[in-house]
Amino acid sequence: MATIEIEERIAESSALVAAFLVPQRMPYWYGAEMNCEFEVLGGAADFAAGQKVRITGRLGSREISLTTTVTQFEFGRFLEWRFQDSYGVKGTQSWEISATGSATLVRMRDEYEMPGAFGKLFDWLFTRHAVARRDRDWLARLKRLAQHGA
Numbered sequence: 001m002a003t004i005e006i007e008e009r010i011a012e013s014s015a016l017v018a019a020f021l022v023p024q025r026m027p028y029w030y031g032a033e034m035n036c037e038f039e040v041l042g043g044a045a046d047f048a049a050g051q052k053v054r055i056t057g058r059l060g061s062r063e064i065s066l067t068t069t070v071t072q073f074e075f076g077r078f079l080e081w082r083f084q085d086s087y088g089v090k091g092t093q094s095w096e097i098s099a100t101g102s103a104t105l106v107r108m109r110d111e112y113e114m115p116g117a118f119g120k121l122f123d124w125l126f127t128r129h130a131v132a133r134r135d136r137d138w139l140a141r142l143k144r145l146a147q148h149g150a
Contacts, residue, residue, distance in 0.1 A: 001091070002128045004110040008139035012146045014099040017106060018076035020142055021095060022046055023053065029141040034059050047073045053081065068093075088115035106142065108135055 010017050020029060023038045023046065030036070034057030041052040047070050055066045068081035071092070080094035091112030098105050110131060114123040 001111055001113045002123055002131070004128065004132045004135055006108045006110075006132070006135045006139055008106045008108075008143050009100070010104045010106060010143045010146050011102070012104060013102075014076060014097050014104040017104045017142070017146050018097055020146060021079050021097070029145055030138055031055065031057055032141060033137075034064055036064075046075065047079060049073055088119075089113070104146075106139060108139055110135055 019025065023040045023044070027036050027038055036055050036057030039054040039056070040047075041054075044051065047053070049070055049072055051070045053068045053070065055064075055068065057064050064085075066083055066085045068083040070079070070081045072078055072080040072094075076097060078094065078096050080092060082090075082092050084090040089112055091110070093111075094109045096107040096109075098107075112131070114120055114127065
């Protein structure tokens with residue numbers, strides 16, 4: 001199982017940053033390169049533990065689909081979900097938000113497992129580096145949006 005942890009310090013309040021970790025705003029920074037959409041089971045306006053969320057989008061000409069189950073949620077502090085994609089990759093992603101004076105620290109943790117022996121080798125050689133870059137890009141986009149929105 002691969003584990004990637006990324007931190008980003010954002011020069012805004014934790015309340016403002018937390019406003020971007022809701023189903024209506026996450027597509028602006030999470031998977032924006034896929035023009036993704038979030039579909040929350042039951043049409044809820046916010047996340048809740050046990051809730052299913054379907055994330056869809058396009059990457060080039062390929063349609064991407066990911067189903068997640070929210071395992072923990074505390075508004076303004078923590079979001080974690082378990083996922084499995086259509087290729088058999090499964091794991092968890094989490095975001096922790098903490099106030100540090102006049103700024104906010106966002107910690108993202110990505111744990112995943114690629115299926116099969118070839119998948120594990122491919123991950124070791126390539127995927128983990130691409131996932132780390134993608135996660136850094138997502139948090140950098142979140143930072144730009146939060147700081148621009150202030």
